[in-house]
Amino acid sequence: MPGPVRLVASDIDGTILTSSGLIRPRVIEALHSARDAGMALVFVTGRPTRWLGPIEEQIGHAGMVICSNGSVLYDMEARRIVSAQTIPAAAARAVAERLRSEFTELGFGLETLDGYRVDPVYSRNFPPGVKCRVGQIDELLADSPRIVKMLARWTGDGDEFLTRARQMLTDLVTPTHSSPREALLEMSPLGVDKAHALAGYAKTLGLSADETIAFGDMPNDIEMLRWAGRGYAMAGGHPEAISAAPGLAPPIDEDGVAQVLEGLLAENVG
Helix, strand or coil: CCCCCCEEEECCECCCECCCCCECHHHHHHHHHHHHCCCEEEEECCCCHHHCHHHHHHHCCCCEEEEHHHCEEEECCCCEEEEECCECHHHHHHHHHHHHHHCCCCEEEEEECCEEEECCCCCCCCCCCCCCEECCHHHHCCCCCCEEEEEEEECCCHHHHHHHHHHHHCCCEEEECCCCCCEEEEEEECCCCHHHHHHHHHHHCCCCHHHEEEEECCHHHHHHHHHCCEEEEECCCCHHHHHHCCEEECCHHHCHHHHHHHHHHHHHHC
16 A cells, blocks of 8 residues: 655646646645645646746746656756767658658657757647747758657557557657647657656656655556556546556646645544
8 A cells, every 4th residue: 555645746638737728726735735734745747847837927936846757857946957868860861761761741850958949840730939940850950950750740640640650759768648639749858758757757756656645647647647656537437547557636727736735634633
């Protein structure tokens, strides 16, 4: 049996952040209550560091965030990257070559420590004002950028894309996906995922998996949900995440994370 919970780890999109871009008041209150009860709080997300506004503005989080599916540990208060793991340019180039041999109409993006880089296909439907460097993938890789996440967008089915990519790329990167609406492949450095990063962060706090509760809703959360002593997938989340997680939280629209944390806090008081 897991021990007392001392670390709360939560995904953001689809877990606490609704499709309207809001974190519901009950969830915010439950997260604050967990923190006030002495639990450490860390968010574990596929988002890059530049997209952390919701947890800062709505929750007031000033602690650590694990970004880019485990590649980056970011200190919100200091506004600095504590550590980062990167994909070698040669590996990224090989990824592009392999995917292009099997898929058409692909667009590629690179999240780097020096900015966002995309090819013309990937940026085709960008809204005005997106700050990025646009070029062909070989050009974007020419200066060996420090890549924390590689992205590939396809016109087909997202689950099919991930299944086939896993078979093709497991010696180069860690592929996953987190978008319920499009075939967007997200690739981290080889061996890096949310569980790997969360385990490392927990160790710095002197904490173990048995002392951790984790919440998520998509395939990129699976390893984290399995690693944590108490892993909860969100009802209504991706079937793979629900199948992999030991626990099932109510859906996001019913404040699922809050309901689980409230029950946990009540147990601790009891």
